[in-house]
Amino acid sequence: MKASVLAGVWIYTLVAVIAEVLAAENLHPVLVAASAVVTFAISQAAAAVLFYMNLKEEPGSLIITVIIPLMFLAGLLISMVASLG
Amino acid sequence: MGATAWLGRWVTTTNHKDVGLLYLFTSLYFGMAGGTLALLMRVQLSVPNNSFLSAVYYDQAVTMHGLIMIFWFLSPLAVAFFNYLVPLQIGAKDLAFPRLNALSYWFFLGGGILAVSSFFVPGGSASSGWTTYQPLSSPSFQPGPGPTLTYIGLLLLAVSVTLGSVNIITSILWMRTKGMGFSKLPMFTWFALFTTVAMLYAFPTLIAAFALNVSDRILGTGFFTSPAILSVPGIDPSILWDDLFWFFGHPEVYIVLLPAFGVISDILPSFTGRPLAGRNWILVATALVVLPLSFGVWMHHMFLTGIPLDLQEVFDASTEAISIPFGVIVIAFTLSLVRGRIQFKTPFLFVLGAVVLFIIGGLMGVFLSSPVLDRVFRGSYFVVSHFHYVMVGATIFGLIAGLYYWLPRMTGKMYNEKLGKVHFIVSFIGFNVLYFPMSFLTDMPRRVFTYPNTGDLALANGIASVGAFIFVFAQVFLAYNVVHTWFRGPPSGPNPWGSSDLEWSSGAEERTPAIASETAPVGGWIGQLASAATPEAHSPDAAPAETHGGHTSTRPFTLGLGVTIFFLGTPFYPSAAGLATMVVGALAVLYTFLSWARDDLRGRFSIPDEGEERWPFAALPKVKLGMWLFLSSEVILFGTFISAYTFIRTAVTGWPIASTIHNIPLGTANTLILVSSGFTMAMAVLSIRKGDQRALLGWLAVTFMLGSVFMGIKLSEWTDLASTGFTIASPNPLYQLAASAYYFLVGLHGAHVTAGLIVMVYLMKKTAAGAYTKDSHGAIENFGLYWAFVDIVWCILFPLFYLL
Numbered sequence A: 001m002k003a004s005v006l007a008g009v010w011i012y013t014l015v016a017v018i019a020e021v022l023a024a025e026n027l028h029p030v031l032v033a034a035s036a037v038v039t040f041a042i043s044q045a046a047a048a049v050l051f052y053m054n055l056k057e058e059p060g061s062l063i064i065t066v067i068i069p070l071m072f073l074a075g076l077l078i079s080m081v082a083s084l085g
Numbered sequence B: 001m002g003a004t005a006w007l008g009r010w011v012t013t014t015n016h017k018d019v020g021l022l023y024l025f026t027s028l029y030f031g032m033a034g035g036t037l038a039l040l041m042r043v044q045l046s047v048p049n050n051s052f053l054s055a056v057y058y059d060q061a062v063t064m065h066g067l068i069m070i071f072w073f074l075s076p077l078a079v080a081f082f083n084y085l086v087p088l089q090i091g092a093k094d095l096a097f098p099r100l101n102a103l104s105y106w107f108f109l110g111g112g113i114l115a116v117s118s119f120f121v122p123g124g125s126a127s128s129g130w131t132t133y134q135p136l137s138s139p140s141f142q143p144g145p146g147p148t149l150t151y152i153g154l155l156l157l158a159v160s161v162t163l164g165s166v167n168i169i170t171s172i173l174w175m176r177t178k179g180m181g182f183s184k185l186p187m188f189t190w191f192a193l194f195t196t197v198a199m200l201y202a203f204p205t206l207i208a209a210f211a212l213n214v215s216d217r218i219l220g221t222g223f224f225t226s227p228a229i230l231s232v233p234g235i236d237p238s239i240l241w242d243d244l245f246w247f248f249g250h251p252e253v254y255i256v257l258l259p260a261f262g263v264i265s266d267i268l269p270s271f272t273g274r275p276l277a278g279r280n281w282i283l284v285a286t287a288l289v290v291l292p293l294s295f296g297v298w299m300h301h302m303f304l305t306g307i308p309l310d311l312q313e314v315f316d317a318s319t320e321a322i323s324i325p326f327g328v329i330v331i332a333f334t335l336s337l338v339r340g341r342i343q344f345k346t347p348f349l350f351v352l353g354a355v356v357l358f359i360i361g362g363l364m365g366v367f368l369s370s371p372v373l374d375r376v377f378r379g380s381y382f383v384v385s386h387f388h389y390v391m392v393g394a395t396i397f398g399l400i401a402g403l404y405y406w407l408p409r410m411t412g413k414m415y416n417e418k419l420g421k422v423h424f425i426v427s428f429i430g431f432n433v434l435y436f437p438m439s440f441l442t443d444m445p446r447r448v449f450t451y452p453n454t455g456d457l458a459l460a461n462g463i464a465s466v467g468a469f470i471f472v473f474a475q476v477f478l479a480y481n482v483v484h485t486w487f488r489g490p491p492s493g494p495n496p497w498g499s500s501d502l503e504w505s506s507g508a509e510e511r512t513p514a515i516a517s518e519t520a521p522v523g524g525w526i527g528q529l530a531s532a533a534t535p536e537a538h539s540p541d542a543a544p545a546e547t548h549g550g551h552t553s554t555r556p557f558t559l560g561l562g563v564t565i566f567f568l569g570t571p572f573y574p575s576a577a578g579l580a581t582m583v584v585g586a587l588a589v590l591y592t593f594l595s596w597a598r599d600d601l602r603g604r605f606s607i608p609d610e611g612e613e614r615w616p617f618a619a620l621p622k623v624k625l626g627m628w629l630f631l632s633s634e635v636i637l638f639g640t641f642i643s644a645y646t647f648i649r650t651a652v653t654g655w656p657i658a659s660t661i662h663n664i665p666l667g668t669a670n671t672l673i674l675v676s677s678g679f680t681m682a683m684a685v686l687s688i689r690k691g692d693q694r695a696l697l698g699w700l701a702v703t704f705m706l707g708s709v710f711m712g713i714k715l716s717e718w719t720d721l722a723s724t725g726f727t728i729a730s731p732n733p734l735y736q737l738a739a740s741a742y743y744f745l746v747g748l749h750g751a752h753v754t755a756g757l758i759v760m761v762y763l764m765k766k767t768a769a770g771a772y773t774k775d776s777h778g779a780i781e782n783f784g785l786y787w788a789f790v791d792i793v794w795c796i797l798f799p800l801f802y803l804l
Helices: A003-026 A030-052 A060-082 B003-012 B016-045 B055-090 B098-120 B145-174 B187-218 B238-272 B279-294 B298-305 B309-337 B346-368 B371-377 B381-411 B417-435 B457-488 B513-518 B525-532 B555-572 B576-601 B622-651 B664-689 B693-723 B733-768 B778-803
Strands: none
Touching: A003 A030, A003 B664, A003 B778, A030 B664, A030 B778, A060 B187, A060 B238, A060 B309, A060 B622, B003 B016, B016 B055, B016 B098, B016 B457, B055 B098, B055 B145, B055 B187, B055 B238, B055 B381, B098 B145, B098 B555, B145 B187, B145 B555, B145 B622, B187 B238, B187 B279, B187 B555, B187 B622, B187 B733, B238 B279, B238 B298, B238 B309, B238 B346, B238 B381, B238 B622, B279 B309, B298 B309, B298 B371, B309 B346, B309 B371, B346 B371, B346 B381, B346 B417, B381 B417, B381 B457, B417 B457, B555 B576, B622 B733, B622 B778, B664 B693, B664 B778, B693 B733, B693 B778, B733 B778
16 A cells, blocks of 8 residues: 555545535535435545555455445344334 | 462463363353252242242343343353364364453353342342343333343453454464365354354444443433433334344344254264265355344344334244245254164264254244234243243253263263263253243243233143253253263273364373373374374364463453453442442553553463464454454444434434534544544554554654544543533433433543553554564554544544534
8 A cells, every 4th residue: 555545545534524514514405415424424434444444455255254244234224213114 | 289279270271171161161050040040930930829939039030040041151151162172173272362262251250240249239130031121121110230230241241252253253264274174164163153253243232232221320321211212202212222132132042053053063973974964055054044134033023012014024024034044954954864873872862852942943933923923922931932942952952962072072081871861861851841831821921920820821830840840950960970071981082973073183182191092093084184283283282281381371360350340340330339349440450451561562472373274364364354353343333333323313303403512613623633543543554564663653653642632622522511511411301312322422432542542552662662573563553453443433423423
């Protein structure tokens, strides 16, 4: 991993933080603002996993190890919200 | 050996076989405690309108029986076998992280002591059933420190299981000897892998659920009983707990069951004289269907809570689907018997019993997948009968089979076969007399301390109580047989069952000197493996078990003791006695951390050699693999908290607007600081990869500074928020709930940041001493993963609390 790539990721995350704050304050309706904020948040997390944690260059088996709990969590979250009717 | 030396040996051991034996005997002790509670319950229910136990004591007995049996007996008994056998079966010297293994045991024991001691604390033990449903387990229904202590014990147990899972998974993936590819992995080790993967992803949810519960009880947060939730029409406040608990609880059924299937799969070939039928089908069915689906059926436990019908249909279908792979497994076991030359030895009899009882229990479970039938059966003794057929019948019979089967491996001696057969016959009769009548009690509510003298209730209950005493009496044969074998049993020979698994050849020389010379080569691929796995190279017994110098440590014990003492004080917070106890525990923990770091700085603890078969993780260092596994459990932990928060936010209307509570510009600036620390930590890792120690020290120092500033601003924010009345004691229910969620989750994240800062001081000290080089800097890489994870969690928490 090059230092320039890490710096690029850093700058992206800084911009994304500002962007999500602006989106939360300026976008309407709430659903659109929430979608934008969540997208920016997830993109920051993904950038950090791929580049800071270097998952991009790790073996595929490890990537699966990381994805499995995320799938379980997605199932939990969706079902919990759905259980509210 | 004197008493002090004997005690010192067991307190300091990190040897996998010693730890396995500790797990074995401790879990059997807890099994006796849980069984005693069961007998008390059966005495109470033996006749109608009985007053042997009061309602409160009966509730406590029911609750603690369930908790002890599931968490401190069934699972740990399997973990005992994992500890003892997995390294032997894969030809490793020890588990991947021996000290972590010992620490898991001491946390397990500490949790058990806390839970059991809750009987003697004001308020008594928990009495809301093993499911600890809300709001029954809230302070309104169960006041006092006693129940809190039970739940804290469970928390400690869950941490122990998570750490143990990381260890065993890493060992199986990374420590296999030459030639031990996945295709040759013994079935028991396969099932150990399945079980621990399920543990790794299920237990963090239990930690999350009980952390919220304990927070409600000690700190006064209101996750489960806030008036803000209770006042929402159409929302059952218990659903949040049900979701969290059963997302863990249903996989737990398989966590308990799968080790027994591993035992059965390993044992069958030894007594049928033919290979296990459908080995690959069993593995595929378990890995691709049972494991994933075990996390996708939990809502069938919630059909009566009023969840939408569409959702019930989805979970009805998934529950029926999960019975299919179990059908495949049972058919494979049955086919293994066909055309076999069966030897009716004790282990085989228990295997046969386990399979028969599992079929009965499994079939009863299929009825419960239907929402309509579930409405009739759910609250009745039919369910009690069903899950005991699975949890006790299949699991206990299977694990007892394993105990008889591997007793010669553990002791070098053979048990008494006649006594073993008597044990099986009396157990099988007692079990069925106990649980079969319950399957007809569909009109008797469970968890109720007495019943009227109507219909056949008295007859069925009377028969069941007689069965309970027969079943418990049968275990006396087991206890006598094990103890007698241990001290006076005749030599068993090196491989009494003619098994082809590696544990029967590696390490055999240590059992008794006489046996060592008898160790005979075994045919087939095992012979090749055995020659590769010479005792010197692969036996954990290269150093005698009594000494194993360089492989002992007091740190796991003192850390376990410190954490247990700390948790012992927490239910009594904020009393002076509670605080004093917590301080003593914290000091012990601090002392251990410093000592542990000093041990590492001086290289006092020898690390087991790496394995040669590491596919598909060959490119990853062992500790890094362990760190990734640990972080994946952390993902579940934080994800569960965030899911709970999302549930509450969705359920409650009128949630306070973030900008009216938080200082958004300050929060944004603080986020930019933490995000920047993620970058500087990544640069630190990059620097040492290039061998630049000075740059590493510099980047670490910058990261430390940014992290410290982040925490400083956070503390200042909390002070400001508290001064505006945004606290968990707020009289406004919505603010109280919002503050509970905010302080809990952000506080937990802050604790992670603080822990990272402490570790960073240690890393900087080592860096300054020149400990890390281009070729040896694993600790920096692993800490880089941790810090990035902390960064990522904040990337999610910041918008949740400050923007949405």
